Amino acid sequence: MLLVKDDILTDEGELAVKALHEENLHEFRRHYLEHHPYDQARLFILLSAKEREMLYQYLSPGEMAEIFENIEEEEHPYETYLAEMNPSFAADMFAEMYTDDAVDVLNELDKAQAASYLSLMNKKAASEIRELLHYEESTAGSIMTTEFITISAQQNVGAAMEILKAEAPDAETIYYIYVTDGDKKLAGVVSLRDLIISSDHTLISDIMNERVYSVSVADDQEDVARRMRDYNFLALPVVDFQQHILGIITVDDIVDVIDEEASEDYSRLAAVPDVDTADRGPFSAAKKRLPWLIILLFLGMLTASLIGRFEATLEQVAILAVFIPLIAGMAGNTGTQALAVAVRRIALGDTTEEKKSKILLKEAGTGLITGTICGIVVTITVFIWHGQIFLGLLVGISIFATLTVATVAGAFIPLLMHKFNIDPAVASGPFITTINDIISVLIYFGMATMFMQYLL
Amino acid sequence: MLLVKDDILTDEGELAVKALHEENLHEFRRHYLEHHPYDQARLFILLSAKEREMLYQYLSPGEMAEIFENIEEEEHPYETYLAEMNPSFAADMFAEMYTDDAVDVLNELDKAQAASYLSLMNKKAASEIRELLHYEESTAGSIMTTEFITISAQQNVGAAMEILKAEAPDAETIYYIYVTDGDKKLAGVVSLRDLIISSDHTLISDIMNERVYSVSVADDQEDVARRMRDYNFLALPVVDFQQHILGIITVDDIVDVIDEEASEDYSRLAAVPDVDTADRGPFSAAKKRLPWLIILLFLGMLTASLIGRFEATLEQVAILAVFIPLIAGMAGNTGTQALAVAVRRIALGDTTEEKKSKILLKEAGTGLITGTICGIVVTITVFIWHGQIFLGLLVGISIFATLTVATVAGAFIPLLMHKFNIDPAVASGPFITTINDIISVLIYFGMATMFMQYLL
Numbered sequence: 001m002l003l004v005k006d007d008i009l010t011d012e013g014e015l016a017v018k019a020l021h022e023e024n025l026h027e028f029r030r031h032y033l034e035h036h037p038y039d040q041a042r043l044f045i046l047l048s049a050k051e052r053e054m055l056y057q058y059l060s061p062g063e064m065a066e067i068f069e070n071i072e073e074e075e076h077p078y079e080t081y082l083a084e085m086n087p088s089f090a091a092d093m094f095a096e097m098y099t100d101d102a103v104d105v106l107n108e109l110d111k112a113q114a115a116s117y118l119s120l121m122n123k124k125a126a127s128e129i130r131e132l133l134h135y136e137e138s139t140a141g142s143i144m145t146t147e148f149i150t151i152s153a154q155q156n157v158g159a160a161m162e163i164l165k166a167e168a169p170d171a172e173t174i175y176y177i178y179v180t181d182g183d184k185k186l187a188g189v190v191s192l193r194d195l196i197i198s199s200d201h202t203l204i205s206d207i208m209n210e211r212v213y214s215v216s217v218a219d220d221q222e223d224v225a226r227r228m229r230d231y232n233f234l235a236l237p238v239v240d241f242q243q244h245i246l247g248i249i250t251v252d253d254i255v256d257v258i259d260e261e262a263s264e265d266y267s268r269l270a271a272v273p274d275v276d277t278a279d280r281g282p283f284s285a286a287k288k289r290l291p292w293l294i295i296l297l298f299l300g301m302l303t304a305s306l307i308g309r310f311e312a313t314l315e316q317v318a319i320l321a322v323f324i325p326l327i328a329g330m331a332g333n334t335g336t337q338a339l340a341v342a343v344r345r346i347a348l349g350d351t352t353e354e355k356k357s358k359i360l361l362k363e364a365g366t367g368l369i370t371g372t373i374c375g376i377v378v379t380i381t382v383f384i385w386h387g388q389i390f391l392g393l394l395v396g397i398s399i400f401a402t403l404t405v406a407t408v409a410g411a412f413i414p415l416l417m418h419k420f421n422i423d424p425a426v427a428s429g430p431f432i433t434t435i436n437d438i439i440s441v442l443i444y445f446g447m448a449t450m451f452m453q454y455l456l
Numbered sequence: 457m458l459l460v461k462d463d464i465l466t467d468e469g470e471l472a473v474k475a476l477h478e479e480n481l482h483e484f485r486r487h488y489l490e491h492h493p494y495d496q497a498r499l500f501i502l503l504s505a506k507e508r509e510m511l512y513q514y515l516s517p518g519e520m521a522e523i524f525e526n527i528e529e530e531e532h533p534y535e536t537y538l539a540e541m542n543p544s545f546a547a548d549m550f551a552e553m554y555t556d557d558a559v560d561v562l563n564e565l566d567k568a569q570a571a572s573y574l575s576l577m578n579k580k581a582a583s584e585i586r587e588l589l590h591y592e593e594s595t596a597g598s599i600m601t602t603e604f605i606t607i608s609a610q611q612n613v614g615a616a617m618e619i620l621k622a623e624a625p626d627a628e629t630i631y632y633i634y635v636t637d638g639d640k641k642l643a644g645v646v647s648l649r650d651l652i653i654s655s656d657h658t659l660i661s662d663i664m665n666e667r668v669y670s671v672s673v674a675d676d677q678e679d680v681a682r683r684m685r686d687y688n689f690l691a692l693p694v695v696d697f698q699q700h701i702l703g704i705i706t707v708d709d710i711v712d713v714i715d716e717e718a719s720e721d722y723s724r725l726a727a728v729p730d731v732d733t734a735d736r737g738p739f740s741a742a743k744k745r746l747p748w749l750i751i752l753l754f755l756g757m758l759t760a761s762l763i764g765r766f767e768a769t770l771e772q773v774a775i776l777a778v779f780i781p782l783i784a785g786m787a788g789n790t791g792t793q794a795l796a797v798a799v800r801r802i803a804l805g806d807t808t809e810e811k812k813s814k815i816l817l818k819e820a821g822t823g824l825i826t827g828t829i830c831g832i833v834v835t836i837t838v839f840i841w842h843g844q845i846f847l848g849l850l851v852g853i854s855i856f857a858t859l860t861v862a863t864v865a866g867a868f869i870p871l872l873m874h875k876f877n878i879d880p881a882v883a884s885g886p887f888i889t890t891i892n893d894i895i896s897v898l899i900y901f902g903m904a905t906m907f908m909q910y911l912l
Contacts, residue, residue, distance in 0.1 A: 192648060262715070266721055281821070286829075294830070297786060297830055300781065314774040318770040321780065325760065325897060333749060334745070336727065340725070341741075344719070374749055378757075
């Protein structure tokens with residue numbers, strides 16, 4: 001369903017492209033630039049290389065910057081476009097971009113190339129970008145931008161409005177103005193809403209909020225996102241360890257972070273490297289998924305070799321084999337459920353020892369209950385089906401034991417990994433499922449061997 | 457890691473609680489109200505019923521409204537608190553809340569109770585809320601709020617600023633002002649940024665943006681969220697079918713929607729009803745997970761009965777049973793990977809027939825490649841391990857065929873469901889895994905029976 005008239009990709013887009021072909025600069029700019037930069041970017045990526053080269057001639061670096069801010073690297077590699085541009089045009093474009101966006105693009109290039117663009121830029125822009133390039137990925141520093149507005153507490157509202165008017169075209173947000181003291185330390189915040197409802201002569205110190213929320217430059221972007229969502233801020237200042245303001249993070253960056261982190265959790269659960277990165281074809285998809293599959297394959301071999309130890313049992317009672325996928329499958333299912341809940345609780349910050357024990361206890365209880373009920377259902381079904389009460393009991397009790405253990409394992413493994421700071425990416429659904437295959441096979445055949453006399 | 461001083465739950469919170477105990481209204485308000493409403497809510501939910509009853513005496517309905525807007529129903533049921541309040545205090549509180557938040561709370565109550573609060577409210581607030589209560593869940597109408605600011609195109613910037621100053625305390629956002637024509641139809645938008653940099657005498661019609669993006673009241677909230685993320689809007693107007701503006705959706709609501717939808721996708725993948733709803737205990741968790749587990753149990757029985765048909769084969773070659781979990785497990789793993797990618801592509805809007813075919817083709821290719829490689833690895837491993845080339849070939853070729861089919865099935869099933877508008881919740885990881893168990897067992901035993909002579 002289209003939410004707005006999607007004319008950039010139909011009529012008006014065609015007019016813009018036609019103007020390009022006719023080398024009609026004026027008409028092109030008229031039909032192209034009136035659109036939102038996001039729509040401009042959508043048309044841009046559909047152009048041919050030849051059309052794009054015309055376009056670079058017809059747009060300023062600042063106009064191109066807005067387009068570039070709306071292109072996703074995953075779908076359309078930046079390098080292709082950059083290679084087509086005159087290097088100094090590209091450098092000017094980077095200088096015009098919001099620093100956080102420029103940094104995102106430069107981070108995707110190889111170091112030499114990024115350095116050469118920086119050397120072509122004016123010194124101020126280059127040094128601002130260079131500073132942001134130093135911050136580690138996924139930290140507040142890596143997503144902040146330096147286009148923010150500061151004011152001193154001794155100024156009045158009228159002066160603040162003048163500063164706003166002057167800086168509005170460049171600042172990423174004008175809705176919060178940060179108040180700094182003599183040492184450039186963050187001392188308060190005034191919202192544009194506060195400024196608007198105050199008279200020109202009011203001192204900033206009288207209306208500013210001294211309880212200003214900030215994040216540290218080294219904080220994890222996910223923590224920043226959570227904080228911003230909880231408090232409904234439109235922007236948050238980023239400070240260093242001495243409370244100097246270094247940048248701001250705006251809500252649109254946070255929307256991207258939340259999206260990104262969610263798709264990361266999702267991908268992990270399915271053991272796919274990243275569902276949001278469009279694979280260019282089956283080879284690239286296969287290449288990404290194979291490492292996991294090969295590991296799981298060898299874990300599966302381990303399960304097979306465990307069952308191999310019970311070959312004698314199997315030879316005596318072949319019917320036992322019939323229930324292997326049922327038991328292993330149910331172990332995998334409950335394990336995945338418990339895993340999903342535990343991983344999510346960790347992501348939501350339930351990471352104290354006390355809360356972790358609570359998660360485990362709750363999963364143990366859940367496993368006991370689901371195990372008991374599924375066990376009874378299975379016992380009855382197998383008894384009705386095969387008419388053997390001992391076979392029913394064996395399968396039923398195995399389901400009971402397996403579900404209990406598998407549920408606890410599903411929660412325990414990610415919690416343990418979190419404790420030892422191991423990347424929980426390893427605790428994917430398929431991994432837990434395979435581990436639980438092993439557990440379930442051991443329980444099932446262990447019990448079958450023990451009670452063999454009743455089955456024969 | 458704490459991002460801000462968390463004093464509401466330590467020193468200052470204690471002071472506020474102490475003031476409550478001492479019945480010191482002034483001290484309580486001083487220590488409590490200076491905090492952000494989100495923090496006020498965090499302390500509120502920690503209070504005892506007796507403390508809360510004091511608090512209702514000490515706060516105005518408007519102050520209580522801000523706290524209530526920051527309480528999550530999932531963790532703390534609204535009804536408990538509402539039952540403690542004087543009904544007319546509660547009604548006043550609802551009237552003071554942003555309409556979208558009031559609607560969220562009232563939607564959780566039973567109809568009679570909601571109606572009785574509405575009857576206690578002033579007519580205007582009640583009718584605004586009543587209108588929003590009609591919209592279906594998950595539509596733009598259900599998350600919009602009615603506190604927006606409109607202006608006519610013939611007014612000038614100075615007049616607009618006056619309107620802003622007057623409405624700022626109530627409006628949910630003052631950063632966009634919507635321009636309406638004589639018929640109250642949406643005709644344009646002006647941002648506060650535009651107003652600030654224009655002189656007082658400029659006509660709104662000269663600075664307004666006529667290309668205003670809007671969403672329809674019946675649009676799905678997920679589409680609205682995607683649009684808002686792509687275009688980086690702070691708010692979007694919601695219109696009816698004649699383009700009359702009915703409300704606005706602000707970015708903070710969208711952040712919640714993105715979070716909610718992501719956790720929904722995640723929960724579905726793991727076949728848990730909702731990972732974000734904290735279960736009050738193992739019984740409530742078990743109750744939610746059991747329906748799925750029982751369905752999967754009977755699907756597992758189907759797999760078992762299919763293997764049962766090959767009992768004769770199994771009795772002759774017991775070693776075949778050894779590889780059941782390996783083959784079924786690998787089918788589940790690749791199926792889950794393909795499922796995750798397909799579901800995500802659907803969520804991202806790749807739903808044209810052409811794009812769907814492309815997804816299927818790509819998954820088929822991926823399945824062929826991963827199947828070939830895993831098949832070769834398995835053949836060699838089993839041969840080395842058991843010294844039987846035919847057994848190795850049987851397991852290897854089964855893995856090859858299973859992985860190919862399972863990968864396609866993992867993508868095909870959600871795409872098919874989407875085509876027939878069936879809730880893709882059914883296409884969970886465990887479901888696909890169980891379906892793929894069946895497929896893999898059929899392939900494996902079918903081949904084993906066919907080539908029995910080589911295995912004996």
